[in-house]
Amino acid sequence: MKRLTMTIVMAAAVFGLVYAGGGTEKASTGTGGQKTINFLAVWGGQEAEVFKAMVKPFEERTGIKVELEATRDLDAVITTRVEAGNPPDVAGLPGPGKLVELAKAGKLVDLSQVLDMAEFDKNYSAGWKALGTVDGKLYGIFTKAAIKGLVWYNPKTFKAGGITPPSNTWTWNGMMAYSKQAIDKGLAPWAIGVESGAASGWVGTDWLENIFLRVNGPDKYKEWYEGKLAWTSPEVRKAWEIWGQIIADPKMIYGGSNYVNSTNFGNAHEPLFTNPPKALFHHQASFIQSFITNQFPSLKPVEDFDFVAFPSIEPKYAKAVEGAADVIGVFKNTPEVRAFVNYLASAEAQAYWAAGTGALATNKNVSLVFYPDALTKRAADIMNKAEIVVFDASDMMKPEMNAAFWSAVVSYIENPKNLDSILAGLEKVRKDAYK
Incomplete structure (x- = not known):
């Protein structure tokens, strides 16, 4: 204090x-x-x-x-x-x-x-x-405000492996190439945890929102959270399938699906900072910096932990930012x-x-x-220079739709082969909620 x-x-x-x-x-x-x-x-x-x-x-x-x-x-x-x-x-x-x-x-x-x-x-x-x-x-x-969709990493892990860290101009395909390098070096590419009590699964909604935005753009994004776009639509399905390249592949995630569903979001970054490190990347909003510094007080921003923006998928949406913020009325x-x-x-x-x-x-x-350090300065700069700013889509949905979305994430992590039935279930909730 x-x-x-x-x-x-x-x-x-x-x-x-x-x-x-x-x-x-x-x-x-x-x-x-x-x-x-x-x-x-x-x-x-x-x-x-x-x-x-x-x-x-x-x-x-x-x-x-x-x-x-x-x-x-x-x-x-x-x-x-x-x-x-x-x-x-x-x-x-x-x-x-x-x-x-x-x-x-x-x-x-x-x-x-x-x-x-x-x-x-x-x-x-x-x-x-x-x-x-x-x-x-x-x-x-x-x-x-906070920026959603930052990709965090330990620079010393990259240095030890002789790998050049990513930049803010990277693409999804480039990120997947980094993930393959991690596997080749015996690391899990991703440390993920979605447990959050009654809100378990919200971490996955952030992944899907960032992917959806960078594939379909802000207009479709708005249709989605307003309940005007079917969950069984090609646009929504594609976002889940792209995320599935990571979350549905056991080689991509530290600890496997049970670990992901049972690990609290506030601890999910820890495998990046063990000795030796066990994972390469962690996806989370800018607020996670305070969690990292509280749990690992000896770590220094930039030197020991760093981030890049979420990778681009469709180039025309490369400078899109998903954020969350308090709103005053x-x-x-x-x-x-x-x-x-x-x-x-x-x-x-x-x-x-x-x-x-x-x-x-x-x-x-x-x-x-x-801003207190170089990382928060950089996050603020990304926010200020964003060409497209959208709010967290799940937070904009009706409460029953939001809750169903969280639960669907947990179900998908548990069994990604059930995507058809998961999306059909979400579509039923949408039809009931947005009559």
Whole structure:
């Protein structure tokens, strides 16, 4: 905790040098006495501490108090309060699905009435803006992001084997060639674990989403998560079959299918860092860096662990990025809320997430100087330069479809020969869920 506090203090100091010129909250100061904003979110622990540090300069400049109400049962609390006519002023929503639900129900404020849109458009890519838009109006600000689909490796394993590490321009076929080299050298190409309690299987959905996006592009991707594309379609089947080149081949995966299904996602990278290493690659989002450093505190970024972007499959989708992020929605349009939300969207505020948690800022004008190491800087750079940004597809699906997708991944790993029946089962769920 002391280290985190120092990081936040340093971030505040660096901010003064990088973004000298004062605050961005243009809608407000001098509110005529203490005003309080109720902010509801899931953030606790480290995230809560960073959030409180983030809002402190805003509070000092405006006299507006921001009270964080944290709950792990976020969806239920928001639903109950909205139905009771007592919504929070601002909230970190459970996900894009909830954003769409609340926007369509007329419960959220159109952010064009809240934000300085000229400033917002300078700071956010079209992809993030599109994700926050419902029926042509902006309702959500995405923040605190992670890139999905990074491929992690141990550089020392490559050096010991006389192999040149991959680059961000590699292809799926090139990745499979690396995998064959690993087998030839007695290593398992891939360390994978999909166990996650009731959510077991979500790790595999990330694989399939990244493959689907790079084969079929963002328009088909959107049709898929909106329930408009059959699970038995050629597009969906192809994604599963491509993943099957890895997950259905016992030579490709460390420990075999039972190991994959029983190993928690938070420990799945460990075979890369045993002595000697037992696997070459691990596929996971940018957040896994904190798991690696917590479990192996002596390891140094770049020197001991590194990553490359997910390989391209169809060249025209090579610069596509799948991400996940928290999304903020606004329930009340007051001068205090307008000031606060403009601040939350600013580079100043988002720099705290970068420095304090290593999460990626969705505001593309947050300087890379705030990121704690070379790897998070690189992840942020990939995010900022992406030509296509999509959100995690399974998180955008209806809950029953999402849950069935997770379960289908576990079933496929267990018996990939059952792909036909697995896809037929998913298609039945789709037809029932999207009537």
